[in-house]
Amino acid sequence: MEALVAISIGTLTASAIYLILRQRTFAVVLGMTLVSYAVNVFLFASGRLAVNLPPVLLEPAPYTDPLPQALVLTAIVIAFGMTAVVVMLALGAFLESGTDKIDMKDDDNAEAKR
Amino acid sequence: MNHLILAPVILPALIAPLIVLAMRFDVTLQRVFSTAATAALVIISAVLLWQSSTGAVQVYELGNWPAPFGIVLVLDRLSALMVAITNLLALGVVLYVIGSNWDTRGWHFHALFQFQLMGINGAFLTGDAFNLFVFFEVLLIASYGLMIHAGGAVRLRAGVQYVVFNLAGSTLFLFALGTLYGMTGTLNMADLAVRIAELPEGDQALLRVGGMLLLIVFAVKAALVPIHFWLPNTYANAPAPVAALFAIMTKVGAYSILRMYTMVFPPDTAATGTLFGDWLMPAAVATTIVGMVGVLGAATLSRMIAFSVIGSVGTLLIAIALFTPQGTIAALYYMVHSTFAAAALFLVADLVQDRRGKWGGDLTAAPPIVGNGLIAALFFTAAIGMVGMPPLSGFLGKLLVLDAARDHGQMALIWTTIIVTSLIAIVGMARAGSVLFWKAHAVTAEGGGATLAAGGDEVPQNALALTATFGILSTMVLLSALALPITGFLEDTAAQLHDPQDYIRAVLHAVQDAPADALGDAGVDAPAEGRAD
Numbered sequence: 331m332e333a334l335v336a337i338s339i340g341t342l343t344a345s346a347i348y349l350i351l352r353q354r355t356f357a358v359v360l361g362m363t364l365v366s367y368a369v370n371v372f373l374f375a376s377g378r379l380a381v382n383l384p385p386v387l388l389e390p391a392p393y394t395d396p397l398p399q400a401l402v403l404t405a406i407v408i409a410f411g412m413t414a415v416v417v418m419l420a421l422g423a424f425l426e427s428g429t430d431k432i433d434m435k436d437d438d439n440a441e442a443k444r
Numbered sequence: 445m446n447h448l449i450l451a452p453v454i455l456p457a458l459i460a461p462l463i464v465l466a467m468r469f470d471v472t473l474q475r476v477f478s479t480a481a482t483a484a485l486v487i488i489s490a491v492l493l494w495q496s497s498t499g500a501v502q503v504y505e506l507g508n509w510p511a512p513f514g515i516v517l518v519l520d521r522l523s524a525l526m527v528a529i530t531n532l533l534a535l536g537v538v539l540y541v542i543g544s545n546w547d548t549r550g551w552h553f554h555a556l557f558q559f560q561l562m563g564i565n566g567a568f569l570t571g572d573a574f575n576l577f578v579f580f581e582v583l584l585i586a587s588y589g590l591m592i593h594a595g596g597a598v599r600l601r602a603g604v605q606y607v608v609f610n611l612a613g614s615t616l617f618l619f620a621l622g623t624l625y626g627m628t629g630t631l632n633m634a635d636l637a638v639r640i641a642e643l644p645e646g647d648q649a650l651l652r653v654g655g656m657l658l659l660i661v662f663a664v665k666a667a668l669v670p671i672h673f674w675l676p677n678t679y680a681n682a683p684a685p686v687a688a689l690f691a692i693m694t695k696v697g698a699y700s701i702l703r704m705y706t707m708v709f710p711p712d713t714a715a716t717g718t719l720f721g722d723w724l725m726p727a728a729v730a731t732t733i734v735g736m737v738g739v740l741g742a743a744t745l746s747r748m749i750a751f752s753v754i755g756s757v758g759t760l761l762i763a764i765a766l767f768t769p770q771g772t773i774a775a776l777y778y779m780v781h782s783t784f785a786a787a788a789l790f791l792v793a794d795l796v797q798d799r800r801g802k803w804g805g806d807l808t809a810a811p812p813i814v815g816n817g818l819i820a821a822l823f824f825t826a827a828i829g830m831v832g833m834p835p836l837s838g839f840l841g842k843l844l845v846l847d848a849a850r851d852h853g854q855m856a857l858i859w860t861t862i863i864v865t866s867l868i869a870i871v872g873m874a875r876a877g878s879v880l881f882w883k884a885h886a887v888t889a890e891g892g893g894a895t896l897a898a899g900g901d902e903v904p905q906n907a908l909a910l911t912a913t914f915g916i917l918s919t920m921v922l923l924s925a926l927a928l929p930i931t932g933f934l935e936d937t938a939a940q941l942h943d944p945q946d947y948i949r950a951v952l953h954a955v956q957d958a959p960a961d962a963l964g965d966a967g968v969d970a971p972a973e974g975r976a977d
Contacts, residue, residue: 350612355604362611369618376626398625401574405618408581412614415588416607423604427597432608434601434677 342368355420366409452565460558478554496524510954512632518571543908559586602681609674623654634951648715665697679750684794724765732758736865739872745805774844812884820881837923
């Protein structure tokens with residue numbers, strides 16, 4: 331199971347990095363989403379992988395570490411909010427400037443603040 | 445427990461929604477509340493600074509959960525100092541914004557501003573690594589809104605770059621935290637310090653990976669070369685007062701490096717040794733060079749200032765990368781100075797751009813502006829501070845950095861870099877200033893025209909804006925006039941940082957005081973083992 335989880339995190343991250351390095355905002359937003367999935371699974375794994383165990387402190391053990399689950403929950407909420415922000419921002423930039431390219435040419439900068 | 449520690453976080457957190465919900469359409473009321481809250485924050489942080497100067501480390505346990513099980517806020521000299529300069533800067537910026545009417549050019553400026561303060565103050569006060577991540581997100585999400593305040597195509601596109609870069613940084617932060625948690629089973633900074641010191645040999649490689657990932661995350665925030673690319677576009681295209689507030693944001697990264705790598709990964713850690721300093725130093729030197737050369741090459745005023753911010757971050761991180769008490773003193777002094785210097789420059793740039801009409805911030809000659817002499821004086825004062833010429837505090841700051849680097853192995857490189865880049869920055873700033881303020885008279889003589897705003901354009905009403913700019917500038921004068929007592933305080937701060945035992949003991953007192961078997965009975969897997977020092 332460790333190998334499976336590791337491979338899926340790796341694949342997700344690799345695809346995400348490819349997408350983030352693209353020129354257009356849509357691909358980049360997808361990439362950000364993918365990498366946030368990858369990191370959520372990674373955080374889960376940081377508490378060690380356990381199957382069918384409750385995330386409650388029991389005496390005697392076994393139980394699975396409840397903290398990563400709380401961390402993942404926080405991370406999911408934040409990633410969700412951030413994705414919404416970046417989608418709105420990308421949409422706004424596209425509608426205002428008519429292009430969804432991430433790059434800015436030098437003359438764009440000269441135009442700034444007018 | 446001292447509940448005042450929570451105030452710098454909770455006060456803006458209460459005021460911001462109030463501004464959004466209750467006074468959405470009333471700018472005057474927003475201004476009153478925002479200014480009052482920021483002024484209150486200045487007073488609170490002054491009290492906190494005074495309390496911290498006794499040297500006691502105060503811990504605030506949220507929900508009364510003892511660390512490392514609950515989240516703690518920790519007030520020591522460093523966090524009190526950072527909170528104080530944040531709020532002082534914020535007061536100057538909010539007054540400037542009101543004076544220059546920036547808050548009427550878009551929606552929700554004051555609410556976002558308060559949320560931003562909440563995030564920055566929280567990041568400085570928290571004693572928990574995951575909570576640091578959360579506060580980073582709070583300050584970032586508010587900064588996204590502030591950055592695109594007043595809109596415009598170019599600003600929005602620069603905003604997209606900024607958001608994407610920082611989202612990638614945040615994700616990396618989570619990877620780093622996951623790695624550290626997997627290794628140590630804790631995210632409380634003090635507890636991390638204890639556990640990393642006694643980590644078994646086999647886990648050290650992963651620990652180094654986690655530590656380096658974390659360093660990259662903080663380097664993104666601090667805009668260290670080669671991951672500084674988000675900064676020039678962001679700062680140059682953000683509204684100028686927002687860029688002035690952002691002067692503290694790069695310092696959040698620098699603060700985190702200082703905190704984590706003196707307490708959690710000190711240079712005498714067996715697993716990591718001087719690894720972080722070895723990587724940080726060349727990057728910091730490169731940052732100084734890139735930044736200051738950028739000052740010479742920039743085509744607009746705000747880009748020039750943005751590059752000078754990068755350069756000053758480089759100098760700051762050179763001092764931090766020494767990881768000696770002497771270096772830390774220099775770093776802290778330069779950190780306070782460069783925050784105010786950059787903010788003052790951005791505000792002056794806005795004063796200039798406001799008056800130059802269609803010429804904006806381009807570094808080309810245009811007819812002289814209203815109040816040319818006064819604004820030129822402000823610009824040159826701020827520039828003298830930024831490049832580090834006497835008598836302002838930049839000179840003392842750079843002197844302290846040079847002095848601290850005297851015993852370092854690469855002393856020749858560090859000295860050459862700082863001195864030569866200062867010279868380059870002086871040339872760059874002087875060129876910009878002479879084009880903006882002196883060549884203007886030549887243009888008038890040729891064209892026969894009067895000053896710019898005489899053509900019937902509204903002359904911006906901004907005594908308050910000028911006062912705020914002047915106030916921020918005067919902190920540099922104070923810093924250099926009161927250098928002795930200030931460095932005295934900073935010496936104590938550095939001593940506290942480089943001997944984190946007090947901090948660790950204050951945070952973990954509950955675990956350390958309780959008998960180990962009592963905790964064992966509660967079903968917790970022996971967090972107290974080996975901690976009875």
